[in-house]
Amino acid sequence: MAVERTFVAIKPDGVQRGLIGEILGRFERKGFRLVALKQLIPSVEVAEKHYGVHSERPFFPGLVNFITSGPVVAMVWEGEGVIASARKLIGATKPLEAEPGTIRGDLAVNIGRNVIHGSDGPETARFEIGLWFSPTELNDWTPSDQVWRVEE
Numbered sequence: 452m453a454v455e456r457t458f459v460a461i462k463p464d465g466v467q468r469g470l471i472g473e474i475l476g477r478f479e480r481k482g483f484r485l486v487a488l489k490q491l492i493p494s495v496e497v498a499e500k501h502y503g504v505h506s507e508r509p510f511f512p513g514l515v516n517f518i519t520s521g522p523v524v525a526m527v528w529e530g531e532g533v534i535a536s537a538r539k540l541i542g543a544t545k546p547l548e549a550e551p552g553t554i555r556g557d558l559a560v561n562i563g564r565n566v567i568h569g570s571d572g573p574e575t576a577r578f579e580i581g582l583w584f585s586p587t588e589l590n591d592w593t594p595s596d597q598v599w600r601v602e603e
Contacts, residue, residue, distance in 0.1 A: 452531045452532045453531065453532075454529060454530060454531055454533075455529070455530075455531075455532070455533050455534055455573065455576070456486065456527050456528065456529045456533065456576060456580060456589075457527070457528055457533045457534045457537050457569060457570045457576045457580075458525070458526070458527055458568075458569070458570045458575075458576055458579035458580045458583060459478070459525075459526045459527075459528055459537060459541075459567065459568065459569045459570070460523050460524065460525050460526065460567065460568040460569075460583070461474055461523065461524040461526075461566065461567055462517070462518060462523060462564075462565070462566055462567060462568060463517065463518065463520050463521035463522060463523060464560070464564040464565075464566055465524075465558070465566035465567055466490070466521060466522045466523065466524055467521060467522075468558075468566075470558055470566060471524055473558070474554060474558075474566075474567060475526075477540055477554060478526075478528055478537070478540065481530075481536065481540060482530060483528040483529060483530040483533055483536075483537075484528065484529045484530060484592070484594065485526060485527075485528060485529075486527045486528070486529045486589050486590050486591065486592070487525075487526060487527035487580075487584050487588050487589050487590065488524070488525070488526050488527075489524070489525055489584075489588070490522050490523070490524050490525075491522065491523060491525065492519065492521060492522055492523070493518055493519050493523055494519070495515060495519055497582060497583070498514070498515040498518045498519050499515055500582055501518070501579065501582060501583075502514045502515060502518070513563070517563065525583045525584070527580050527584060527589060534569075534570060534571075534572065534573060534576055537569045537570075538569055538571065539553070540553060540554060540569075541553060541554050541555060541567050541569045542554055542555035542556045542559075543555060543556075544562060544565060545562050545565075546559035546560065546561060546562065546565055554566060554567050555567065
C-alpha cells in the first residue's frame with residue numbers, strides 16, 4: 452500500500468467542545484504522521500469551494516454558515532492507506548450510523564454537528580489539501596524512531 456496524504460478538519464463543534472486533543476491522539480496512536488496543522492476561521496470563499504460539490508443542494512448555505520461560524524483545526528495526515536483508514540477512524544457521516552469506537556460514533560451529536568471532516572478519496576484529498584494549505588505549510592519529516600533504528 453502506498454504512502455498517501457489526506458485532509459482532515461475538526462469542525463467548529465469539535466473545537467468548541469474541546470475535542471482537539473482526543474481526535475489528534477486517535478490519529479497519532481494509529482501511527483499516522485501529522486504533516487500540517489493550523490487553526491483558523493475559514494472564509495466564506497474557502498467554505499464554498501470546500502463544499503462546492505453540494506452547491507446545488509438545499510443544505511449548502513447551512514454547511515457554509517456552520518463551517519465559518521468558528522475556529523476549525525485543519526490538518527494533513529500522511530501514511531500507508533491513510534485516506535481509507537481515516538474514514539474508518541472517523542465513522543459514518545450520520546452519528547447514529549457510526550460504529551462505537553469511531554470518532555463520530557463516540558463524539559458526534561447529529562449529522563449537522565458531526566465533529567470532523569475527512570477526504571473521501573485521493574482526488575478529493577489533493578484538492579482539499581491544496582485549498583486549505585500552501586505547499587510551504589506541508590512538512591516532510593521522518594519520525595526519530597525510524598532514524599534511531601540500528602541496521603544489522
